[in-house]
Amino acid sequence: xxxxxxxxxxxxxxxxxxxxxxxxxxxxxxxxxxxxxxxxxxxxxxxxxxxxxxxxxxxxxxxxxxxxxxxxxxxxxxxxxxxxxxxxxxxxxxxxxxxxxxxxxxxxxxxxxxxxxxxxxxxxxxxxxxxxxxxxxxxxxxxxxxxxxxxxxxxxxxxxxxxxxxxxxxxxxxxxxxxxxxxxxxxxxxxxxxxxxxxxxxxxxxxxxxxxxxxxxxxxxxxxxxxxxxxxxxxxxxxxxxxxxxxxxxxxxxxxxxxxxxxxxxxxxxxxxxxxxxxxxxxxxxxxxxxxxxxxxxxxxxxxxxxxxxxxxxxxxxxxxxxxxxxxxxxxxxxxxxxxxxxxxxxxxxxxxxxxxxx
Amino acid sequence: xxxxxxxxxxxxxxxxxxxxxxxxxxxxxxxxxxxxxxxxxxxxxxxxxxxxxxxxxxxxxxxxxxxxxxxxxxxxxxxxxxxxxxxxxxxxxxxxxxxxxxxxxxxxxxxxxxxxxxxxxxxxxxxxxxxxxxxxxxxxxxxxxxxxxxxxxxxxxxxxxxxxxxxxxxxxxxxxxxxxxxxxxxxxxxxxxxxxxxxxxxxxxxxxxxxxxxxxxxxxxxxxxxxxxxxxxxxxxxxxxxxxxxxxxxxxxxxxxxxxxxxxxxxxxxxxxxxxxxxxxxxxxxxxxxxxxxxxxxxxxxxxxxxxxxxxxxxxxxxxxxxxxxxxxxxxxxxxxxxxxxxxxxxxxxxxxxxxxxxxxxxxxxxxxxxxxxxxxx
Numbered sequence: 001x002x003x004x005x006x007x008x009x010x011x012x013x014x015x016x017x018x019x020x021x022x023x024x025x026x027x028x029x030x031x032x033x034x035x036x037x038x039x040x041x042x043x044x045x046x047x048x049x050x051x052x053x054x055x056x057x058x059x060x061x062x063x064x065x066x067x068x069x070x071x072x073x074x075x076x077x078x079x080x081x082x083x084x085x086x087x088x089x090x091x092x093x094x095x096x097x098x099x100x101x102x103x104x105x106x107x108x109x110x111x112x113x114x115x116x117x118x119x120x121x122x123x124x125x126x127x128x129x130x131x132x133x134x135x136x137x138x139x140x141x142x143x144x145x146x147x148x149x150x151x152x153x154x155x156x157x158x159x160x161x162x163x164x165x166x167x168x169x170x171x172x173x174x175x176x177x178x179x180x181x182x183x184x185x186x187x188x189x190x191x192x193x194x195x196x197x198x199x200x201x202x203x204x205x206x207x208x209x210x211x212x213x214x215x216x217x218x219x220x221x222x223x224x225x226x227x228x229x230x231x232x233x234x235x236x237x238x239x240x241x242x243x244x245x246x247x248x249x250x251x252x253x254x255x256x257x258x259x260x261x262x263x264x265x266x267x268x269x270x271x272x273x274x275x276x277x278x279x280x281x282x283x284x285x286x287x288x289x290x291x292x293x294x295x296x297x298x299x300x301x302x303x304x305x306x307x308x309x310x311x312x313x314x315x316x317x318x319x320x321x322x323x324x325x326x327x328x329x330x331x332x333x334x335x336x337x338x339x340x341x342x343x344x345x346x347x348x349x350x351x352x353x354x355x356x357x358x359x
Numbered sequence: 360x361x362x363x364x365x366x367x368x369x370x371x372x373x374x375x376x377x378x379x380x381x382x383x384x385x386x387x388x389x390x391x392x393x394x395x396x397x398x399x400x401x402x403x404x405x406x407x408x409x410x411x412x413x414x415x416x417x418x419x420x421x422x423x424x425x426x427x428x429x430x431x432x433x434x435x436x437x438x439x440x441x442x443x444x445x446x447x448x449x450x451x452x453x454x455x456x457x458x459x460x461x462x463x464x465x466x467x468x469x470x471x472x473x474x475x476x477x478x479x480x481x482x483x484x485x486x487x488x489x490x491x492x493x494x495x496x497x498x499x500x501x502x503x504x505x506x507x508x509x510x511x512x513x514x515x516x517x518x519x520x521x522x523x524x525x526x527x528x529x530x531x532x533x534x535x536x537x538x539x540x541x542x543x544x545x546x547x548x549x550x551x552x553x554x555x556x557x558x559x560x561x562x563x564x565x566x567x568x569x570x571x572x573x574x575x576x577x578x579x580x581x582x583x584x585x586x587x588x589x590x591x592x593x594x595x596x597x598x599x600x601x602x603x604x605x606x607x608x609x610x611x612x613x614x615x616x617x618x619x620x621x622x623x624x625x626x627x628x629x630x631x632x633x634x635x636x637x638x639x640x641x642x643x644x645x646x647x648x649x650x651x652x653x654x655x656x657x658x659x660x661x662x663x664x665x666x667x668x669x670x671x672x673x674x675x676x677x678x679x680x681x682x683x684x685x686x687x688x689x690x691x692x693x694x695x696x697x698x699x700x701x702x703x704x705x706x707x708x709x710x711x712x713x714x715x716x717x718x719x720x721x722x723x724x725x726x727x728x729x730x731x732x733x734x735x736x737x
Contacts, residue, residue: 021466268369281363283475341372341581343404346716351453 029245029291030350034254053258054181055103055241058173072173074109076100079166084206085128089199089217092165093132095293097139097147098222099244100169105224106240106296108179108231109171111143116167117151121160132163143222145169177231183238184259188327189305191298193226193312194219194320196248197276200290205279212282216275221294226317230298233311238299242292246350249288249335251297253349257333265325265337265347289350299327362608366580367403375585376408379592386412387595388544389588390537390680392530393499393551394421395579401713403581413592416544416680417710419533419633420551422498422526423450424678424703427632429666430526431456437493437524437659438464438471444487446480447495448502449473457666477509484513484521493655496523501553503527503644504618507625510646510653522655525645528631530554531562532642538570542681547591549584550576552606557622559614563602571600578606625650635675674703677710684714691715 025032042051049057056076080096096116104111116136120129140147198219205214223242231237239259243251248270256263272287280287294317300308305323312318325337335347365371391397397417400406406415419425435456438445445461452461452471465471470490474480477494484492496506506523513521530551537545550563555576567574573594577587587605594603604610622644631643646654656662676682684690684703694704695715704711 019463019466021463023462023466025462339403339581340367341369341403341405341408341585342376343407343581345402345404348716 025351027245028350028354029247030250030289032351033246034349052180052182053254054107056107056109056169056171058107072175074104074107074111074171074173075169076103076107077166077168078103079164081161081164082203083161084203085132085162087206087218088202088214090220090293091132091135092163093135094139094220096165096167097136097143097145098220098293100167101143101145102223102242102294102296104169104171105222105227106179106242107171107173108177108227108237108240109173110228111145111169111171111224113170114140114145114147114167115149115151115169116147116165118153119160119164119166120152120154121162122154122157124162129163132165139222143224174231176235177237179237179239181239181241181255181258184255184261184263184299184327185238185301186261186327186329187302188238188299189302189323190252190263190265190325190327191300191305191309191312191321192243192248192271192324193223193296193298193318194294195271195273195276196243196292196295197272197280197287197290198295199293200247201276201279201287203291204283212279214275214279216273216279219292219294221317223294223296223317226312226315227296229311229315230308230318234300234304234308236301236304237308238301240296240298242296244293245291247287247289247291248297249286249347250349252335252347253333255297255299256335259327260332262328262331262333263325263335264328265335267337267339269322270324271320271322285354288347289354302326363580366578366582368582371582372408372585375582375589379413379585379589380410382589382596383410383412383592384596386414387546387592388414388416388680389547389549389591389595390416390418390545391549391577391584391587392418392420392534393549393554393579394424395553396549396551396577396584397421397710397713399579399581399584403584405581405584408585409588413588415588417678417713418548418680419537419636419678420499420530420554421678421709422502422528423454424674424709425528425533425633425636426451426454426497426526427634427666428457429632429664430524431460432458432666433656433661433664434495434524435459435461435464436661436664437655438469439467440469440659442490443659444470444472444483444490444492445495446472446474446477446483446492448475448497451495451497477506478512481509481513481516481518481521484518488520491520491522491658493659494521494523495526497526499528499530499551499554500557500622501551503622503626504557504615507621510625510650511621513653514650519652522653522658523646524655525626526631527626527644528633529628529642529644531566532639533633533636534566534574535570536636536639536642537679538566538572540679540681542676543679545572545680547572547595548574549587549591550574550602552576552578552583552610555604555606555610555614557615557618559619560602560604560610560612561614567600567602573600573603575603576606576610578609633675635673635678637675674711677703684711687711 026036056074059073061071078099082092085092101111202216202218205212241251312321337347461471480492480494563574575587575591626644627647628641629645630640632638673682673687703709
């Protein structure tokens with residue numbers, strides 16, 4: 001019996017990018033995630049605030065025009081499904097607190113209150129939950145926020161994976177700062193606050209099938225003190241983002257598109273730990289696509305870059321901060337890297353999940 | 360990292376770049392065979408460092424690009440079964456079959472897993488005695504020894520709930536197919552270093568003599584590539600043919616005897632279809648008779664699947680260096696990295712994706728894209 005596939009013979013065999021079902025890649029923070037947001041969520045729910053696609057929404061509350069009544073609120077939410085729940089340098093509880101705080105902080109806001117919703121799987125050990133809750137409490141104290149409301153649901157055994165946490169955060173914008181992903185201008189400098197890829201590689205090193213020994217720790221940390229320091233030293237910062245899922249390359253591509261500018265990177269200046277570098281070589285991964293949980297990217301006018309860099313380097317979370325590139329008028333919407341040996345390449349957004357290459 | 364940083368040294372790279380520019384007086388078309396080398400070229404922007412006279416053609420040494428449609432369909436059929444755990448190297452998951460891909464199978468409830476070593480499959484098989492663990496054994500001579508070792512161990516340890524879907528292909532027959540084509544443009548090869556670390560240099564010597572062409576076995580770091588190109592250009596300029604070994608730190612003339620013996624014990628040579636190219640005689644491996652019990656095609660009766668490829672897709676001609684990506688009518692309009700129509704546009708190091716991104720960059724700077732895509736005048 002011969003089976004002849006029903007292919008459209010006028011084109012090449014067509015790879016899928018319009019899947020009828022959700023793939024893991026839709027959660028990778030790369031192109032598939034962006035597609036899902038555009039095609040499903042913005043299509044169904046889009047409005048001026050949501051469609052701006054900032055890390056957190058900016059809302060004006062109180063508009064009676066009396067002095068001091070115009071409070072701008074930063075509002076954001078994030079879900080956490082990490083496996084394993086406990087990993088070197090952190091756990092799902094810390095991630096859930098810091099992840100939401102960081103989305104507020106990089107918008108230039110002062111994080112104040114959090115909510116937390118737990119989806120628990122039947123059979124999950126209460127003792128583990130206690131450890132997670134204790135870790136969240138510690139994280140809130142360190143970051144100076146208060147967890148003020150929450151919710152709990154339990155699903156049948158096998159219908160969840162131990163515990164999923166969703167946190168929502170509210171922060172207060174300072175009147176003088178207006179950071180936005182749309183603000184980058186040619187001539188600006190691009191700064192990263194430290195070594196890239198630490199979190200993603202730490203998590204990967206614990207995964208079944210690829211376990212490897214490493215002293216590496218997740219970089220999970222609250223960035224609100226660092227951003228406060230940065231904004232006091234340099235109020236002219238154009239924008240900040242935290243390059244979590246999808247890594248530095250996806251964040252830079254997003255901001256290049258949103259600001260309609262090009263970005264030129266210098267590969268040699270990108271801070272990366274030798275352990276992360278080696279693991280990426282071994283696994284066939286690109287550190288530019290690997291997730292971070294305690295790092296930020298800042299874009300700043302050129303003449304303020306050094307002041308900002310010095311201020312960052314005095315902060316424990318910005319010790320390894322470096323200028324990694326600059327914003328240009330050319331190739332708007334594209335990120336181009338000057339490579340170690342002097343060539344150049346286009347740095348694309350992560351397509352779906354990052355997959356190890358065969359050869 | 361030792362054995363790596365010294366091969367990414369900008370000063371050494373600049374010296375080699377200059378040396379190539381100094382000796383190249385005529386235009387030459389050189390093909391790097393291996394997808395890993397293409398990856399390095401794209402990742403470090405090596406082609407941009409070369410004089411315009413030197414044209415690099417990205418060859419067929421990418422398992423993702425050449426695995427035929429019907430084999431992907433077979434993998435999808437097997438992976439969709441309730442009684443199967445399907446294991447694969449990561450980047451095969453996004454390769455499209457005629458209707459879906461392995462990601463889609465996973466989303467529909469199939470047990471599809473990424474493994475880093477085929478030997479992990481035996482562990483999974485022992486942990487899941489009621490399931491059959493099927494490994495997608497793809498790749499060139501480089502992945503063949505570890506795959507052969509896994510099958511050999513499965514037999515020795517009596518692990519019956521393990522099978523392999525074999526799609527191994529071989530480099531020398533593909534090079535011969537390219538060289539014997541009337542439309543061939545390739546004048547020199549950068550041989551695939553890791554393939555040669557297994558197989559050695561001997562099979563390349565007759566090829567070089569028969570087709571009067573230099574073959575420089577080359578490594579995978581940027582300095583390796585530049586040095587390989589330098590040596591190849593020097594041979595071309597001097598009219599030399601033969602096999603040169605740039606990757607001597609990993610490749611011996613005889614290759615790896617234990618690896619070759621293991622491969623010969625488990626596999627035998629067979630005809631293989633290549634995606635976009637078609638059937639190439641004696642260009643792959645299949646299981647030998649005494650290992651047939653591990654053949655997933657037989658066990659799951661998918662051997663009859665025969666899928667026609669599109670006759671309009673140019674990816675095969677592109678992988679042979681006959682056509683350039685921009686010569687495809689779909690290139691850059693219907694076919695982009697966001698909406699790829701062929702495997703060569705799927706991954707960022709695919710020949711079409713590399714051309715697309717770089718061409719976009721040149722156009723945005725107001726420069727013509729031509730310097731990178733010279734017309735085939737020689």
